[in-house]
Amino acid sequence: MLSFENDYSSAAAPQILDRMQQIANEQHPGYGNDQYCQMAGDKIRAACQNPEADIWFLTGGTQTNATVLSAITPAYAGVVCADSGHINTHEAGAVEATGHKVLTLPGQDGKITAEALDDFCERFEADANHTHMVYPGSVYVSQSTEYGTVYSRDELAAIAQVAHDHGMPLFVDGARLGYALESDGCDMTLADVAMIADVFTIGGTKVGALFGEAVVFTKRNTPKNFTTIVKQHGALLAKGFLLGLQFDTLFTDDLYFKLAKHADAAADRIRAALVSKGYDVAFTSVTNQIMITVSNDKAAALAKQVKLGFIEQVDAGHVMLRICTSWATTDKQVDELISLL
């Protein structure tokens, strides 16, 4: 059945599968100490225009978020994020399982603002009882967000400034970073992200890879003995060369960006169709995720013909659904979907 359920339902870009075949008879050192990880790191550093960036390759998003956030957040502190942030909603309490509270700010279109963050920190510091409270210790934002929206360059830079003013690193969850950067609605490059964020991820799982998230520490700020921290979190892949190989492929000939642009263009076509047909499109998404609010009846009708993501029951009569394109979405699938809407 036609599916726009998510962006992780297909295996991998053919270039990646081909290279897997090509290296079938090679032997490589384990745990990321291989040439492909080195090559991929070099290419990412170049793409980031940051020769000092330190690159690590982990397997999955929740794993990466919990490993990195627990490593950069002091024991007495929590992670500040939008209430809609993935770590707060759909990671099963993985951050709290490492001992850190998630401190939420009300999100706007899935985003926090520098102003709200500053206000939160100022109030905290002014509170006479703040030594009995959880300190804001790091800041988590998603680019693109869980609702498909994006931060502008200025917005993200302002958040970073506030974070730094209050002694916190800024972590950017880039599980869908490609879809953000290639969106027409985004004014930011990978180099911008690398300049602004203290640490960010480049999601492979949702943008062409079988699996894998690249972690980029941008400011000579890699936590000490990070290999051991990654291992302790069960996040050190034995065959790390598989991660290196995939990211080396993704960052060859701009494949990562081309795959993302393809998905964004497909979403743009669908968005245009939705608007012209009078759908209630929620949020100001400009990336590969589109949220629509439809009646229960409409949702039931659609469910017979296409798999979509379920977001929430908005009220007794309406649900919010997600249409999600990916690097693997075909023009034919888009046509079929539009004809169903």
Added chain:
Amino acid sequence: MLSFENDYSSAAAPQILDRMQQIANEQHPGYGNDQYCQMAGDKIRAACQNPEADIWFLTGGTQTNATVLSAITPAYAGVVCADSGHINTHEAGAVEATGHKVLTLPGQDGKITAEALDDFCERFEADANHTHMVYPGSVYVSQSTEYGTVYSRDELAAIAQVAHDHGMPLFVDGARLGYALESDGCDMTLADVAMIADVFTIGGTKVGALFGEAVVFTKRNTPKNFTTIVKQHGALLAKGFLLGLQFDTLFTDDLYFKLAKHADAAADRIRAALVSKGYDVAFTSVTNQIMITVSNDKAAALAKQVKLGFIEQVDAGHVMLRICTSWATTDKQVDELISLL
């Protein structure tokens, strides 16, 4: 200086200090395996009208909350409470440090409702993605609440019913239980609490003891090897007999209740004076805590003559302050305070 800052600024009721002196030359087994703990447990069981209640004595409130909540909440689950709940605001993330998310409901006068709890659980269970979310695993309420308000017997019973319907135990934080039960505004007895809650605490620290919180498991539901769990949390006092002795004293001749009633009566006098003088009294507190909203200037003037608790900066021109009586508050202190208001 006159102080109504909190209810833990004085050492202990004279009866307790006297008994400390009386046992000065005795020797007792350690870790709660002594006659006083046994005697105190018997008296609390009788006061609870629950012969099967299992009683433990720990030292402090945050310690007790974290130890018990982590023991009764499954690893995959969080603790549901009001956003104003002490574990969510002023325990430095102690619950999260044990790996559990605190799941908040918007509080009303510091309380949650059975309806809101049920709605939260129903929405959780209906959510297609709930296996990626933190399960509601236990329910935490404070009696009296952080704002001095109390749950009625019906309200608490309804919350327990909803909790049980969703497979969760109800934990009642009774750090100020005495002040709740002896309030004219409360329709509940200790036996009611013991019947309704799955586990609750009887706060000694704020009601006449030097320190100490009694934990009462009401339904043959003590977590297995709880001694070891308490020890692992650093919460097993070597000289446990000091806890037993204090609670034995507090539950002799209703001392615990008399001390609490005294503080509530003092607060009632102050509340009446505040109302007659036109103060803006926040919340519907009926216990020993009174929250007032005053101008910054008024707050500054008061601060020269009496120590009060600071709650929050309400807006640019106003602050919320707390007037807190205790078992040790004297009539003279109340008179002085009223004359200052």
Added chain:
Amino acid sequence: MLSFENDYSSAAAPQILDRMQQIANEQHPGYGNDQYCQMAGDKIRAACQNPEADIWFLTGGTQTNATVLSAITPAYAGVVCADSGHINTHEAGAVEATGHKVLTLPGQDGKITAEALDDFCERFEADANHTHMVYPGSVYVSQSTEYGTVYSRDELAAIAQVAHDHGMPLFVDGARLGYALESDGCDMTLADVAMIADVFTIGGTKVGALFGEAVVFTKRNTPKNFTTIVKQHGALLAKGFLLGLQFDTLFTDDLYFKLAKHADAAADRIRAALVSKGYDVAFTSVTNQIMITVSNDKAAALAKQVKLGFIEQVDAGHVMLRICTSWATTDKQVDELISLL
């Protein structure tokens, strides 16, 4: 350069890479809710002769050990294992990071005995202070062990019996289970493991897969809400179908066993050569790992021609090295190695 460094230096068996290509254009549900996971589970259940076995697929060994062990071990308890157990030595404290002490027994050839386990538990229970100690809460053994040795069926059954007598589940780390089961020195089948162990893993990473460990709960004893527990540990792969596909392939036409047998046979040839050449072979390994103790000079000479694993500096003049074959080892590589020895 020739390498017998480890058994995770090659990508994957060609059958697995081929199937990855075949499904390139398919779309599948995420997180293991796909047909391949279902098919793989069915095949594993059949191979285990245990229709009730509950199968899960995780990514890596340390991740799997920490996730499962923390889920089956009570909060007040630790995990008992040989001092040479992987969780005690080379997993960066991942088990302790979940809050559980690792309780070690002196290993013999990398193995524990039922007698030693029973003695440990008896002493624990007899200790007057045991409530202040870490309870033995689960038992961890590796099959094959970190030294390439194997438990006999009787040995493992006896350990399980003792574990059960003391209320503990037996966890078998099967990161190299295939190499154990196909060894001429092993008298056990997969069905035996499934009958004896309460939960065990079938390692894919080291036996033909790109990555992946199957977890098998054998006695309707899957921890409640295990999906959420796995997610909380960052161990729920988005594209779970990649795990299902690999294990479906491995358990088609006995591929898993054939791959393992091939490696064991290669090791047998090498072992025979080592013995005939008078090497000091440590332990009684019968699987794909061979430990040899050589002089520093010999080690240096070998290092110029073949990559071997480094185990430890035995004394000032000698080191222990590991020769490790795998499913990917060729006859030519074995010939070359033997000629070097």
Added chain:
Amino acid sequence: MLSFENDYSSAAAPQILDRMQQIANEQHPGYGNDQYCQMAGDKIRAACQNPEADIWFLTGGTQTNATVLSAITPAYAGVVCADSGHINTHEAGAVEATGHKVLTLPGQDGKITAEALDDFCERFEADANHTHMVYPGSVYVSQSTEYGTVYSRDELAAIAQVAHDHGMPLFVDGARLGYALESDGCDMTLADVAMIADVFTIGGTKVGALFGEAVVFTKRNTPKNFTTIVKQHGALLAKGFLLGLQFDTLFTDDLYFKLAKHADAAADRIRAALVSKGYDVAFTSVTNQIMITVSNDKAAALAKQVKLGFIEQVDAGHVMLRICTSWATTDKQVDELISLL
């Protein structure tokens, strides 16, 4: 019945109980922000001859060890200690519950040596796989030890030197520090401890107080936001002034040292009697704890007349018992015990 079971069976020195009475009508700020904590800190700084020492007061020993050790040990690291160390044996895994492995060295009379520590660290650093292992991150020693023995000044200084050479702080658990320092067999002063250790505790619970452990950071090395860390561990006593008051009393007129000397002298008398009567005295204890190995029959006979501590079943026919004096032990009790032996 006569009891030499432990050193925490009596309430407190009369000077402490008297001061509790004297302050009964006072009011003090909470959480250690009171004049008595200030005064006690000043007196301890003076006694330590370390004007920069930072003093904190916590309630119990296990709580203190876990709170401080987790704060000074990096996330990727463990705590090195003797296998007989209290944190390794009788604290219910409290350190592991904070996520840190306890790394044990074989103890000699309950002590570790600088040489063994250095060897352990050198081997760790030389191990090719050490990034997959738990780093040695801090060092824990007990003074006096769990067997009543003491480190000499040179021994402790050498351990500190090795610890510092390997980048680790030295933590000295002084639950029985007074009994160590006042022993004829100890050549160290409190000022020596303060000079050598990076952080140490001065145990009140076992030396005259109702409860309480003073934590001394000696080198401007208090962990950032330590108040919050203490609170997060449930270790911040509401009525902190009770801790301050007790330590102020103990450090007035050398009371702490006099109480300890009294217990040591009593133990010396008992030791002399044991030797003259031909008992098998284990370890080279010079403090208030004496370990004797007796036949089961003898142990049973003694048990009818005096309560002693049980250490372990040495073999089928013998047990090790502990005779423990305290600040509260009377000459009459010593006479009675000696007559029974």
